[in-house]
Amino acid sequence: xxxxxxxxxxxxxxxxxxxxxxxxxxxxxxxxxxxxxxxxxxxxxxxxxxxxxxxxxxxxxxxxxxxxxxxxxxxxxxxxxxxxxxxxxxxxxxxxxxxxxxxxxxxxxxxxxxxxxxxxxxxxxxxxxxxxxxxxxxxxxxxxxxxxxxxxxx
Numbered sequence: 001x002x003x004x005x006x007x008x009x010x011x012x013x014x015x016x017x018x019x020x021x022x023x024x025x026x027x028x029x030x031x032x033x034x035x036x037x038x039x040x041x042x043x044x045x046x047x048x049x050x051x052x053x054x055x056x057x058x059x060x061x062x063x064x065x066x067x068x069x070x071x072x073x074x075x076x077x078x079x080x081x082x083x084x085x086x087x088x089x090x091x092x093x094x095x096x097x098x099x100x101x102x103x104x105x106x107x108x109x110x111x112x113x114x115x116x117x118x119x120x121x122x123x124x125x126x127x128x129x130x131x132x133x134x135x136x137x138x139x140x141x142x143x144x145x146x147x148x149x150x151x152x153x154x
Contacts, residue, residue, distance in 0.1 A: 001095040003121075005071055008060035009050075014043055024121045032119060103128070 006023040055068030063071040117128040
């Protein structure tokens with residue numbers, strides 16, 4: 001949540017479909033790619049939504065509150081809960097659950113764990129592996145597919 005809330009308008013590279021996370025843990029910055037839908041919605045917000053909210057207090061903040069200031073953690077939590085209720089999704093336990101869900105979906109759909117590590121900005125692969133809740137069926141399938149003595153031969 002803090003990485004999202006610390007984003008400035010200048011961190012958006014729409015032509016690259018990415019945002020630069022400059023205020024990550026450990027003082028490192030990284031580029032995070034955005035999907036087509038996310039960049040489309042972000043550009044709509046920048047062109048139509050943000051101008052309605054901006055005040056002198058906004059500075060370069062990307063996401064603004066109704067008062068025209070940088071959005072805070074509490075407001076993000078409330079908005080996230082509202083969106084979840086409206087969409088019929090079971091409320092998650094905070095914004096971090098979205099990060100966890102994204103990493104889990106990427107991993108279960110074949111993304112390399114090192115790529116996920118880079119996306120999340122983890123210094124240690126061990127931290128990323130927390131997201132790798134793999135079930136026994138996935139382990140068996142990987143063993144059959146990858147181990148030379150287990151591979152099914154034609």
